[in-house]
Amino acid sequence: MTNTATLAFEIGTEEIPAFDLKRATEQLAELVPAALDAVRIPHGEVSIYTTPRRLVAVVADVCAQTEALEEVFRGPAASIAFDEEGNPTKAAIGFARGKGLDVDALERRDENGTEYVYAVRNVPAQAVAALLPEVLAGVIDGISWPKSCRWGTTSEMFSRPVRWMVALLGDTVIPVEYAGLVAGNETRGHRFLAPGPHKVASADELLPVICGAYVVPTQKAREQVIREGVAAIEVATGCTADLPAKTLTEVINLSEYPTPMMGTFDAEFLKVPEEIIVDAMLMHQRYFPLYDADGKLTNQFIIVSNGDPAHTATIVDGNERVVAARLYDAKFFYDEDLKIPLADFVDRLDEVVFQEALGTMRDKTARVVKLSARITSAAGIEAAEMRDIARAAYLAKADLVTGAVVEFTSVQGIMGSYYATAAGEPERVARAIAEHYRPRFSGDAIPTDVIGQVVALSDKIDTICGLFAVGQAPTGSSDPFALRRAALGVLAILEETGLPISLVETIDASLIIYREAGLEFDNAAVRREIIDFFITREKVALRDAGVKADTIDAVLACGIEEPMVLAVRARALEAARTHDPEVFADLATAFARANNLREIGLGTGYKTAELSDVERALSDAVEGAEEAVAAALREDRFADALVALAALRAPVDTFFETTMVMDDDPEVRANRLKLLNRFANVFAHVADFGQMAKK
Missing domain, CATH: 1.10.3210 (Hypothetical protein af1432)
Structure with missing residues (x-):
């Protein structure tokens, strides 16, 4: 792109809760490009960087101007838009007003012999720097937080109070306003190691300035620092650290400049159940326990500090005092509880x-x-x-x-x-x-x-x-x-x-x-x-698990209430139709056809003496299937019940191919419908194959 610059936008805050920060990082990756695209600002790649005290978006190749745009809208036919005297009707007036134009600005265009009115609207190119204050303020408002707060005298709400903002397009400051603040070109560094303020000469310099102020600006980079530090401690001690994903995510988003350190506690506390010690360290203090080669908990643990590594001894000593107090409480409660029988x-x-x-x-x-x-x-x-x-x-x-x-x-x-x-x-x-x-x-x-x-x-x-x-x-x-x-x-x-x-x-x-x-x-x-x-x-x-919805519905249609029965039958039916799809597709169609023709009021008492050979073959098959299905269901052999139903395919296919069910003779018709009623009843306690025929 020609005449482009980098856009850098930083929202500086008090410490944002760890999991809220993780969600905000994901949101920004969608909000920023969407906000730019909404006002047609051409741009390149959007990169998101976050720490507990800042949310940063860096956008490459942002053009100085938006693209000019011609918008063309087709309206009603000219015969509707104008009366016989050529005066605009309500349809034309409303169409023009909706597009922000005077009715005189509408154009007529012929399309295959029919004339329509068109509204043509030209949107000129705009200076991107003039659009960005509103766009970036909208990004701030667009972030959704589980909990928000107000501060100062303004009405804006954010996860934590916003303390500074940086907004630069190239070396031009973008005066974004939010919560009584106006964005500038001064950022802050690590709260203790390089608080600042630090001046940022251009958008391309924001990240180098932040990194130079003892801030690791991405979750991925902080995780790598932590894992490398933990690995070094594991090598030095011969122990293995437990890094649960949830606690690790939290620790990653609690520090801007993480430094893993090792502390110890009195081995006397190891007499307390291991789960309490681990709970005290992981859940309460966000320390990572260390286990020896046999998988046994040791009295060593890993701290991830956000302080000055030059003062490691002081930091470790302070954390050891904290964990000792927690473990003393745990031991006290445990010993006291043991004095009373659980009952x-x-x-x-x-x-x-x-x-x-x-x-x-x-x-x-x-x-x-x-x-x-x-x-x-x-x-x-x-x-x-x-x-x-x-x-x-x-x-x-x-x-x-x-x-x-x-x-x-x-x-x-x-x-x-x-x-x-x-x-x-x-x-x-x-x-x-x-x-x-x-x-x-x-x-x-x-x-x-x-x-x-x-x-x-x-x-x-x-x-x-x-x-x-x-x-x-x-x-x-x-x-x-x-x-x-x-x-x-x-x-x-x-x-x-x-x-x-x-x-x-x-x-x-x-x-x-x-x-x-x-x-x-x-x-x-x-x-x-x-x-x-x-x-x-x-x-x-x-x-x-991959079972089709109509398979599940087919089983449920039989009045199943037991989830485990539903599971067994649905899986068996799905396996059967997958193994032999043609048979079960035909059965579904045959059942649906029979079910549509059946007349429940007629019952199933057909006259066997009046059956044709084809009808008798279907009757014999139905009788055999009834016995086989009933026995299989009694013994929870659902797959066998399906095999018994599959045996009905040939006789029912032959029946429908050779027999006119709705015969002109009412007695013949009734006898055949009763046979179909009995056929459909075989399925009643297995599955409603009609559900599987609805595709």
Whole structure:
């Protein structure tokens, strides 16, 4: 491009929260080019740079002027736009006004013998520097934040107060105004190492000036610095650092000049359960724990500092003091909790409200115990395991009122497991307490054995049923109680374990327990909502796994309510139609044809003596399919049921090719329709193939 320059725009702020910054970075990559394109400013590549204290956009090859534009709009036919005397009608006047022109400016143009009126509007080239103040201010307003604030005396809102702005087109300052500030050519450096202000001579100099002021301007570059520093510490110590993605992302966006350093804590604290130590470091302080060659937690950890590396000793000492205080608290709470048997905490669950209308966590515990017993009985679980399930269900939430969990909430369940072991509870009970929150997210492992699986199912189903009963079901945009995640957890457990239980019957049992506890609600309506909720989750999972929507609908059309039955049948049907698509396409068409002709009121009692050879062949095939399908469904052999249906293809094809169903003789016609009714009925409990024929 000729006569172009670089555009640099920086919004300087107080520290923006880490995850908000990550989202803002993604938004800017779309907002900036869109804003320039909207006013036809020719430009080159847009690059985005962000740190906790700044959002920067650098645009290459920005032209000095927009392109001149001729806009041509076709209007109504001239015969409509003008009357017989050549005067403009309301149609012409309205068309011209809509294009910002006088009616006299409209042109007439002939198109294939028909004359139309046209509006031609010339938009002259404009100086880009004059457009940019409004364009860039619009970019600021266009950033969406989860939470915003006001500051000073202006009404503008941003994630954090805006403290400075730089806007340069080449070496020309663009006077962008926002929140009482006017953009200039002075930026700020690292808050402590090179605060500034630092003058920027031109747009091309903004990044070099920022980098020279101890600022690493991109998330990718800061991540590389952190990973290289961590790797160096790992080599020096022979240990391995744990860098969870979420915490790493946060640390990347908490510093402008990151420097990994290593600290230590008193080895005495290693007597505290590892999960508390890791929680204290990762969740509370954003430190990364180090593990030895055997995978055992050490008393060393990694700090990512935003301070002056020349003062490493001071920085490490300060962070060691902080982590020591946190670990001292953890050890104190842990030691105090161990003085009381875990079971003694259960009654104290009355101090914790589960949900206002559903009572306390003690009430929830009682319901989970009852529902666990119902599931255990339905699944035919052995007596010894029944006792362990009942005990695990009773103790599962007890650690919520322990000192350690009150202080370190992310270790709920885990601490209960430690306390259960210390109190002499069976190992499987302790493990179930630790695992009953699983799966906590998509892809997370389910509880490892049936004790934890039953308690997890009971806990999640109780939560879902209770909240639906009090009108707290998820909406399209809100799911504050994470009920979708709980439902997916239930489905994952049922899918992976194959526990022989009915989810619908378990939902019924849960609702009965709530009614017995005095909760009033419309049982039929709530029951329907919950079943539909689970079915919807399973439908989404099946579609994500590649099962076609019409396959799912075909199975659901048979009145399926059990998600696991839906899953098994939909997968089998999808596999069958994929393996032999022609057979199932023909079956779908044949079923749809028969279904369209059937007259339910006639019944299926046709006269076999009056059947032709072709009709008798179809009748025999239908009779055989009925028996085979019924037996297969009784024994959960859905694939075999589909094979039995596939055997109907040849006789039904021959029937339709050779037989006039709607015969002029009413008795013949009725007999054939009854045969088709029986044919269609074979599909009733398998799938509605008519759904698959709708393409």
